[in-house]
Amino acid sequence: MKHKSLAIPYVGWMALFVVAPLILVVVYAFTTREGGFTLDNFSNMVQYAGVFGRSFLLAFLATLVCILLGYPLALLLAREQSRLRGMAMLLIMLPMWMNFLLRTYSWVFLLERNGFFNTLLETVGLPKLDIIGTPAAVVLGMVYNFLPFMVLPIFSVIEKIDPRVIEAAQDLGANSAQVFRRVIFPLSLPGVLSGVTMVFIPSVSTFVISRLLGGGMNLLLGDLIEMQFLGSAYNPHLGSAISLVMMVIVLVSMGLMNRFGEGEGEAVLL
Amino acid sequence: MKKTLAIAVSAAMLTGLLSACGGSGTASNGEVNVYNWGEYIDESVLDDFEAQTGIKVNYQYYDSNETMYAMLSGGGAEYDVIIPSDYMIARLISEDMLEPLNFDNIPNFSDIDPELKNPEYDPENLYSVPYMWGLMGVIYNTAMVDEADLGSWDLLWNEKYAGDIVMIDNSRDAIGIALKSLGYSYNTTDETQIVEAVDLLIQQRPILQGYVMDEIFGKLEGGNAAIGTYYYGDYLTMLESNPDLGFYLPEEGTNIYVDAMCIPKGAANKENAEAFINFMCSTEVGLKNCEAIWYSTPLLSVREELDPEVSSDPYAYPGAEILAQCESYAGLPQNILDLYDSEWTRLKSAT
Amino acid sequence: MKKNGPISRIYIFLIFLFLYAPIFVLIAFSFNDSRSNAVWGGFTLDWYLELFQNRSVLEALQTTLLVSVLATAIATVAGTASAIGFYNLRGRARTVCLSVNNIPLTNADIITGVSMMLLFVFTGQVLAQWGIDFSLGFPTLLIAHITFDIPYVILSVMPKLRQLDPHLAEAAQDLGATGLYAFFKVVLPELMPGIVSGMLIAFTMSIDDFLISYFTAGGQTSTLSMVVYSMVRRRVSPEINALSTLMFLAVLLLLILINLRQSGGLRRSRRAGRGPAAEGILSLANEDLDVPAQDR
Numbered sequence: 001m002k003h004k005s006l007a008i009p010y011v012g013w014m015a016l017f018v019v020a021p022l023i024l025v026v027v028y029a030f031t032t033r034e035g036g037f038t039l040d041n042f043s044n045m046v047q048y049a050g051v052f053g054r055s056f057l058l059a060f061l062a063t064l065v066c067i068l069l070g071y072p073l074a075l076l077l078a079r080e081q082s083r084l085r086g087m088a089m090l091l092i093m094l095p096m097w098m099n100f101l102l103r104t105y106s107w108v109f110l111l112e113r114n115g116f117f118n119t120l121l122e123t124v125g126l127p128k129l130d131i132i133g134t135p136a137a138v139v140l141g142m143v144y145n146f147l148p149f150m151v152l153p154i155f156s157v158i159e160k161i162d163p164r165v166i167e168a169a170q171d172l173g174a175n176s177a178q179v180f181r182r183v184i185f186p187l188s189l190p191g192v193l194s195g196v197t198m199v200f201i202p203s204v205s206t207f208v209i210s211r212l213l214g215g216g217m218n219l220l221l222g223d224l225i226e227m228q229f230l231g232s233a234y235n236p237h238l239g240s241a242i243s244l245v246m247m248v249i250v251l252v253s254m255g256l257m258n259r260f261g262e263g264e265g266e267a268v269l270l
Numbered sequence: 271m272k273k274t275l276a277i278a279v280s281a282a283m284l285t286g287l288l289s290a291c292g293g294s295g296t297a298s299n300g301e302v303n304v305y306n307w308g309e310y311i312d313e314s315v316l317d318d319f320e321a322q323t324g325i326k327v328n329y330q331y332y333d334s335n336e337t338m339y340a341m342l343s344g345g346g347a348e349y350d351v352i353i354p355s356d357y358m359i360a361r362l363i364s365e366d367m368l369e370p371l372n373f374d375n376i377p378n379f380s381d382i383d384p385e386l387k388n389p390e391y392d393p394e395n396l397y398s399v400p401y402m403w404g405l406m407g408v409i410y411n412t413a414m415v416d417e418a419d420l421g422s423w424d425l426l427w428n429e430k431y432a433g434d435i436v437m438i439d440n441s442r443d444a445i446g447i448a449l450k451s452l453g454y455s456y457n458t459t460d461e462t463q464i465v466e467a468v469d470l471l472i473q474q475r476p477i478l479q480g481y482v483m484d485e486i487f488g489k490l491e492g493g494n495a496a497i498g499t500y501y502y503g504d505y506l507t508m509l510e511s512n513p514d515l516g517f518y519l520p521e522e523g524t525n526i527y528v529d530a531m532c533i534p535k536g537a538a539n540k541e542n543a544e545a546f547i548n549f550m551c552s553t554e555v556g557l558k559n560c561e562a563i564w565y566s567t568p569l570l571s572v573r574e575e576l577d578p579e580v581s582s583d584p585y586a587y588p589g590a591e592i593l594a595q596c597e598s599y600a601g602l603p604q605n606i607l608d609l610y611d612s613e614w615t616r617l618k619s620a621t
Numbered sequence: 622m623k624k625n626g627p628i629s630r631i632y633i634f635l636i637f638l639f640l641y642a643p644i645f646v647l648i649a650f651s652f653n654d655s656r657s658n659a660v661w662g663g664f665t666l667d668w669y670l671e672l673f674q675n676r677s678v679l680e681a682l683q684t685t686l687l688v689s690v691l692a693t694a695i696a697t698v699a700g701t702a703s704a705i706g707f708y709n710l711r712g713r714a715r716t717v718c719l720s721v722n723n724i725p726l727t728n729a730d731i732i733t734g735v736s737m738m739l740l741f742v743f744t745g746q747v748l749a750q751w752g753i754d755f756s757l758g759f760p761t762l763l764i765a766h767i768t769f770d771i772p773y774v775i776l777s778v779m780p781k782l783r784q785l786d787p788h789l790a791e792a793a794q795d796l797g798a799t800g801l802y803a804f805f806k807v808v809l810p811e812l813m814p815g816i817v818s819g820m821l822i823a824f825t826m827s828i829d830d831f832l833i834s835y836f837t838a839g840g841q842t843s844t845l846s847m848v849v850y851s852m853v854r855r856r857v858s859p860e861i862n863a864l865s866t867l868m869f870l871a872v873l874l875l876l877i878l879i880n881l882r883q884s885g886g887l888r889r890s891r892r893a894g895r896g897p898a899a900e901g902i903l904s905l906a907n908e909d910l911d912v913p914a915q916d917r
Contacts, residue, residue: 007706007718010699010771014721017768021736022724024743044612050621073636076629088633090876095640097872099846101831102865105853106643109650109658109862113479113494116646119659130433132494133480147640197727205729208831212853215480216439219619222731227618229735229836232336232440233611234343236739243732250729303841308855313676328841329677331851341840344742348756349840484855492657511656536754 028240041241048224048242055221056249058135059203062142063150066199067192069143070150074191075184077151078158089155096148104141104212111137111213133215141209142199149198157191158184197254204250221246302542303328305338305349307529308484309504310402312562315555322549325542333483334440342367342534349534350543353401356528357442360391360601368397369533375544378551378569386528386568391601398530399547402565405502405585405596406443406525409486412516414496423451423520425497427470432477434496436489439481441614442599443525444471447499450522457600461609468613472620481618490515501527502585503565517585519595526596528568644869651862668863675860681848684759688834688844689827692766697820699767700774701812707775708782725769726776734836737765741837757839765837766827773826774819781815821879 032038077088095103110116111132118128131137161184169183207222214220221242223231228239304316308331316327330349332338335358342352342362354362362368373379379399386403388395408425414434419425426435426447438444446456448467458464479495487504489495491512505517531547533540549555556572566586567573573581581587588596602610625633651669655662672678707718725733738757745755785808793803831846838844843851852861 003705004709005706006702007710010703010706011718013699013768013771014718017737017740017764018721018724021733021740024739025732025736028739047616048619051619054621069636073633076625076633079625090880091637092640094869094872094876095644097825097829097876098644098865098868099829099831099849101846101849101853102647102861102868103643105849105861106647106865108853110643110646112488112492112658114492115494115658116650133478144639144643147636201727201729205731207731208850215436215478216482216618217475217478217480222729224615224619225731225735227615229344229738230337230340232334232340233615233618234336234340235611236344238615239735240739243735247728247732251727254727305840308851316676328680330840330843332840333851333854344738344757348754348758487855492659538754 025240025243028237029244030241031237033235033237041238042245044238045241045245051219051221051224052246052249054135054218055204055246058139058142058218058220059200062139062146062203063196063200065139065143066147066150066195070147070195071154071188071192074151074154074158074188077155085159089152092148092151100145101208103145104209107137107141107144108132108212132213133217135214135218137213138210138218138220141213142203142206145209146199146202149202150195153194153198154188154191157188161187193258196257201250201254205246300324300542301326301328302350302539302546303330303348304351304546305330305332305341306351306353307331308333309487309507310353310529310563310565312559315550315559318555319546319549323542323545325539325545327546335442336440348536348538350537350539351531351546352534353529353531355599356389356391356530357599357601359398359530359532361607362532362534363392363397364601367535369535369537369540370396371399371533371547372540372544375541376548376551378548381551381553381569381571383568383570383573389528390598391528392530398532399551400528400530400568401550402503402560402563403526403528403568404566405519405588405592406499406527407502407505407517407519407585409490409498409500409505409508409515409517411490411493411496411512411514413514414493415516420516420518421521423447423522426499427451427474427477429477431496433479435474435478436480436482436486436495436498437471437474437478438486438499439483441610443499444481444617445610445613446525446599450520450524453522456525456597457602459603459606461606464606464609464613468617471617475617475620501565503563506564506586519585519592521595523595523597526593526598528598644865647862648866648869651859651866653859653862656859668859669867672860672863672867677843677848678845678864681843681845684762684842685828685845688759688763688766689824691763692770692827693820693824695767696770696774696823697816700771700819700823701778701816703771704775704778704782708779722772722775726772730830730832731836733769734765734833737761737768737833738836757837757842759838759842762834762838762842762844765833766830769830769833770823770827773822774816777819777822778812778815781812785811 029041030037030039032040077085080088108115111129112118113128113130113132115132121128131140165187166179166183169179174182204220205222205225206220207226210218210220210223216223225239225242225246227233228235228242302325304327306329310331311329313329316329319325320327332341335355338352338354339358339361342349343365359368376399382400386400389398392398408420408423410420410425415425415431419428419430425431426437428435438447445464445467448470449456449458449463452463452467452470454460454463454467479489482489482498486495486498486500487508490498491508493512493514502517505515509515531550533543533547537543550559551569553569553571553575556567556569557575560567560572560576564580564586567576573587584592650658652664652666653662654665654667707715707722710718741755741757741761745757748755789811790800790803790808793807794800798806829846830844831850834844835847835850838847849861849864852858852864
């Protein structure tokens with residue numbers, strides 16, 4: 001079977017609709033509205049350091065919370081009988097299939113000053129929870145939306161671990177903590193890494209969650225980019241420069257993490 | 271065989287492309303693409319228009335003049351009717367982005383209040399037909415705000431109400447409010463004054479609950495925030511669901527605006543667009559629309575038909591005394607517009 | 622392995638509560654006879670009626686379905702063929718192709734959206750000089766969807782290609798089948814599970830996409846997600862709750878159907894308890910694991 005030519009149409013398509021657009025981002029980032037070359041878009045970037053900082057911090061926190069909540073869940077679910085396990089997986093995926101704007105909106109609905117939760121708290125006589133419009137609400141929104149992306153890869157990796165490997169470790173005298181630390185955890189690391197990628201990237205670049213739950217006060221990189229293209233401060237050149245810097249930082253950190261993670265996994269295995 | 275398949279794949283992709291291109295060509299007959307503010311029309315008049323003329327209305331909305339401008343100048347879309355505010359019309363005219371109207375197709379233009387004809391933003395009245403107009407002011411919850419604190423823009427900076435204030439989410443209005451409360455003109459071209467205004471807005475950030483546009487309806491109607499600024503017509507709409515709300519015009523002066531219907535350059539359905547504009551200016555439709563959104567109508571015949579209680583409302587149809595307090599937004603030169611954009615980004619990204 | 626104790630079960634329950642409570646509250650309040658999001662004002666179906674009279678919602682639903690079906694169909698055919706093409710490439714060409722194919726998957730959606738918007742706007746400016754009218758709309762939306770759908774199809778067909786016995790097609794041809802006949806009768810059925818799950822993922826991604834559509838659809842075409850976005854930024858309206866309820870039910874129904882079908886027809890190639898969609902999403906979750914491992 002030699003059907004290399006089948007790749008040709010799609011290679012052309014990719015060149016046109018994947019590569020060319022990214023080249024345009026680079027071109028826009030280095031030009032002015034009039035078309036001349038400039039570095040201003042980058043030198044002005046310093047003033048957005050705060051936004052970069054906040055985006056990466058909030059996305060990092062959301063990813064951390066997802067690991068802390070999602071890892072135990074994946075581990076526990078992998079231990080259930082297969083019928084229950086299948087049900088649970090479907091239940092985790094079900095919200096993913098529902099429009100994520102609606103899922104985010106549901107938290108606006110719940111968390112408003114006079115919303116559902118606060119009315120509930122008030123009836124019970126507890127103080128109101130004033131979290132809408134704060135960074136905490138943004139992190140909550142990220143965790144809620146992206147938690148399934150963390151649970152699924154971890155679960156599927158743990159599920160594939162050969163039970164005989166664990167039995168072997170137990171036969172060799174390892175207690176359950178040791179089994180987890182020396183066998184299950186290292187083997188599940190690839191799942192964690194892909195979960196981290198799948199939670200961190202959408203978190204760091206979202207603008208919907210910060211707009212709806214952060215009250216327009218907790219600007220993230222996504223908001224900043226959106227503002228320059230379709231929002232209230234039209235400047236696609238600055239928007240391209242911000243996109244470019246964000247893309248480079250994200251790709252480099254993901255690359256480093258994967259490299260580091262692999263080394264780690266192998267080291268522990270050895 | 272590989273060639274056959276390769277050809278088949280190319281064909282599939284080409285079909286994608288072609289069906290794509292074909293789609294763009296169909297919008298030439300029997301349609302009109304209308305782009306308006308959110309919460310700014312009685313949607314049933316669109317059905318009336320379709321029933322009467324057989325022209326299909328594609329209706330989309332934006333949340334600020336700046337968003338609309340981004341959409342339009344990004345080549346983002348083809349609209350036939352847009353409804354920007356005065357200062358944005360001036361900008362669009364100066365950038366040659368509007369199509370002159372054929373007033374022979376808009377006979378109902380004669381019903382427009384002469385005061386609103388040949389306005390500063392369109393001196394020869396070639397490009398625009400007023401849609402609605404009104405005043406901006408402070409809306410507050412009487413149950414949550416002390417009467418003694420009312421009267422000025424300063425209420426928006428009052429730390430007593432920290433966490434209960436929502437600020438308007440577009441550069442012209444927000445920076446304008448800060449300029450007014452500093453005693454400057456809305457239309458200043460003094461860069462230091464604008465920077466000073468944005469600094470004042472940055473000081474305000476810690477006590478804000480958020481920046482909002484149409485989200486303000488939910489915030490104020492539900493008592494989720496106590497203080498905000500918006501348009502008088504919308505205040506009347508909010509009052510229907512929350513009788514605790516109050517409205518005042520700040521003593522430093524406020525904005526009077528006109529939103530007018532225009533046709534962007536190169537619109538595909540210009541005649542349909544003119545038919546739509548004319549339709550919106552008929553007495554019957556104007557009345558129906560006005561009673562749904564409660565903004566001030568520019569149509570004299572509609573004003574006569576309105577409930578006298580409404581048409582004598584001093585905030586909806588203000589007299590000379592109130593008008594003296596008001597200033598409209600004028601078009602600004604490009605360097606100031608750029609400054610607005612970058613200062614606005616500075617404000618929104620402040621930490 | 623040890624079975625889960627009561628504490629573990631409670632933990633699982635709490636997480637599911639976290640995932641589902643907001644959705645159930647929305648569903649309950651879609652029947653609330655009051656605009657409030659806190660006070661119960663009696664039972665009503667009015668919001669559903671209003672939703673069905675909302676023209677932008679209905680039009681957007683149509684657009685969403687049309688673009689998703691078209692994009693999925695084109696992406697499934699093109700993606701399968703391209704996967705076969707890529708599979709037969711060797712060395713650097715293959716690595717480069719697979720990496721470029723991965724770009725839309727690894728890049729943040731907003732960057733994919735923004736970059737395509739730049740391309741379309743730029744094309745529009747160039748074409749305008751020749752007097753050709755080109756702007757954002759349904760066509761560009763469709764192109765964008767095809768572009769981000771194809772990589773998912775390729776990624777789910779690839780593993781099946783690797784499992785394929787290279788001698789299978791040869792054997793068929795030795796037995797007298799023509800190349801094309803052998804492909805459709807022998808090779809394609811082997812790839813089918815991968816193609817089906819790729820198709821389902823592509824469809825899900827198209828239906829659910831907001832960010833890329835937002836930047837490439839232009840102002841007069843709206844997908845359901847875009848209408849929802851403009852709705853949630855306006856008043857709190859129980860119409861949105863009604864919409865959420867309907868979408869939830871639709872997804873639930875779809876998953877149940879897929880699961881039923883799976884327990885009937887496709888059982889041969891699957892482990893118990895998971896439908897092809899589930900399998901697809903799991904393999905998607907592992908996309909970063911599979912591909913680089915093969916490349917290195």
